[in-house]
Amino acid sequence: xxxxxxxxxxAVMALxxxxxxxxxxxxxxxxxxxxxxxxxxxxxxxAVLSAMTFPAIFSSTGTxxxxxxxxxxAVVLAYFKKGLLTxxxxxxxxxxxxxxxxx
Amino acid sequence: MGxxxxxxxxxxxxPMKKQEFLEGVRDGLPICLGYFSVSMAFGLTxxxxxxxxxxxxxxxxxxxxxxxxxxGMNLIAASGALVEIGLTTLIINIRYFLMSxxxxxxxxxxxxxxERLAVSFGITDEIFAVSMQRDHELTTAYMAGLxxxxxxxxxxxxLVGAVATxxxxxxxxxxxxxxxxxxxxxxxxxxxxEHKNVxxxxxxxxxxxxxxxxxxxxxxxxxxxxxxxxxxxxxxIAAWLFPVEESEGE
Numbered sequence: 001x002x003x004x005x006x007x008x009x010x011a012v013m014a015l016x017x018x019x020x021x022x023x024x025x026x027x028x029x030x031x032x033x034x035x036x037x038x039x040x041x042x043x044x045x046x047a048v049l050s051a052m053t054f055p056a057i058f059s060s061t062g063t064x065x066x067x068x069x070x071x072x073x074a075v076v077l078a079y080f081k082k083g084l085l086t087x088x089x090x091x092x093x094x095x096x097x098x099x100x101x102x103x
Numbered sequence: 104m105g106x107x108x109x110x111x112x113x114x115x116x117x118p119m120k121k122q123e124f125l126e127g128v129r130d131g132l133p134i135c136l137g138y139f140s141v142s143m144a145f146g147l148t149x150x151x152x153x154x155x156x157x158x159x160x161x162x163x164x165x166x167x168x169x170x171x172x173x174x175g176m177n178l179i180a181a182s183g184a185l186v187e188i189g190l191t192t193l194i195i196n197i198r199y200f201l202m203s204x205x206x207x208x209x210x211x212x213x214x215x216x217x218e219r220l221a222v223s224f225g226i227t228d229e230i231f232a233v234s235m236q237r238d239h240e241l242t243t244a245y246m247a248g249l250x251x252x253x254x255x256x257x258x259x260x261x262l263v264g265a266v267a268t269x270x271x272x273x274x275x276x277x278x279x280x281x282x283x284x285x286x287x288x289x290x291x292x293x294x295x296x297e298h299k300n301v302x303x304x305x306x307x308x309x310x311x312x313x314x315x316x317x318x319x320x321x322x323x324x325x326x327x328x329x330x331x332x333x334x335x336x337x338x339x340i341a342a343w344l345f346p347v348e349e350s351e352g353e
Contacts, residue, residue: 001153001179001180001182005179005182006154006155006158006179007158008185009175009178009179009183009185009188010158010161010162010165010166010175010179012185012188012189012192013162013165013166013171013172013175013188013189013192014165014166016189016192016193016196017166017167017168017171017172017192017196017199018223018224020193020196020197020199020200020203021196021199021200021203021223021224021226022203022219022220022223022224023200023203024200024201024203024204024206024207025203025206025207025210025219025220025222025223026216026219026220026223035346035347036342036343036346038201038347039341039342039345039346039347040338040339040342041197041198041200041201041338042201042342042347043300043301043304043337043338043341043342043347044197044198044201044334044338045198045228045290046291046294046295046301046304046305046308047304047305047307047308047333047334047337047338047341048170048194048195048198048308048330048334049170049287049290049291050291050304050305050308050309050312051308051309051311051312051329051330051333051334051337052170052173052174052195052287052312052330053284053287053288053291053309054308054309054312054313055312055313055316056284057281057284060280060281060284061277061278061280061281062273062277062280063277066277066278067281070278070281070285071281071284071288074281074284074285074288074289075288075292077289078288078289078291078292078293079292079293079296081293082289083133083137083289084137084141084229084286084289084290085133085136085137085140085141086289087285087286087288087289088137088140088141088144088282088283088285088286088289089140089282089285090285091281091282091284091285091288092144092278092279092281092282092285093278095277095278095280095281096274096275096277096278099274099277099278100274
């Protein structure tokens with residue numbers, strides 16, 4: 001992993017991300033009316049985040065029991081509409097406790 | 104008018120721009136705090152994956168995304184092809200396209216092109232959500248405050264997390280390894296609870312993701328391509344079965 005490669009990789013990420021954000025602000029002045037396109041875009045965050053989180057979350061903490069505890073805690077907290085910070089810290093705390101117990 | 108200007112000078116009434124900016128900072132503060140802890144986890148994960156500290160900080164400063172830069176960082180750590188990094192970033196961040204359209208409808212009409220170019224940089228899930236809750240049009244000053252605070256939290260947290268990795272006992276870094284996923288769960292679950300169509304997309308994506316991890320042939324695909332594949336298929340099916348009506352879109 002050379003420094004040049006890392007910088008190129010970061011530049012690609014930054015450029016693509018910025019283009020996605022800036023193009024609509026510059027080009028689109030009217031609302032998208034095509035229901036299919038709108039619907040597709042509407043589902044994107046949920047599909048992406050779900051696919052990224054599961055099953056990867058179960059190998060994110062080093063041990064399975066602790067990741068299951070952390071995941072369960074996160075789902076319960078999120079179900080009761082707790083904020084991002086609460087859910088993230090709650091999940092980490094559950095992992096910490098379970099690992100301190102030796103799992 | 105004279106009295107107003109006098110009061111402004113004495114600091115009793117803040118000039119409009121400054122007040123808008125401070126309101127933005129105020130609204131951005133909770134996002135900043137949330138970002139700080141999550142980006143600590145990002146910095147930590149990046150360094151554990153073999154990414155240098157400066158690169159982790161540079162990623163956060165230039166990208167300002169959660170899932171997108173997380174996936175991109177993983178690909179860089181795995182020496183992935185630049186095309187793969189670009190495509191993965193595109194497909195994960197394509198949602199900002201829709202958010203940016205909504206923001207473009209709500210910014211003040213006199214906003215210049217330069218200001219539009221600058222404001223675009225800061226459209227994230229949370230900043231978008233807060234800006235859509237504001238009851239009047241979005242000024243440049245307000246957006247500047249609303250974006251600046253989270254940027255500081257996101258970049259600073261990454262630095263702290265990246266530097267702290269070596270000082271942290273493994274049990275603590277293990278615990279923080281789940282924080283980003285926790286944030287994603289916090290974004291997914293509440294709308295999935297309210298809307299059956301979102302729940303459908305979530306369950307389908309999870310099932311597909313699990314299948315891709317364990318099925319022969321497919322499991323050999325890299326995670327970047329798998330996520331692209333799952334997202335496109337799930338969104339096509341969901342959009343075809345449950346087209347979203349006007350009011351539900353945001």
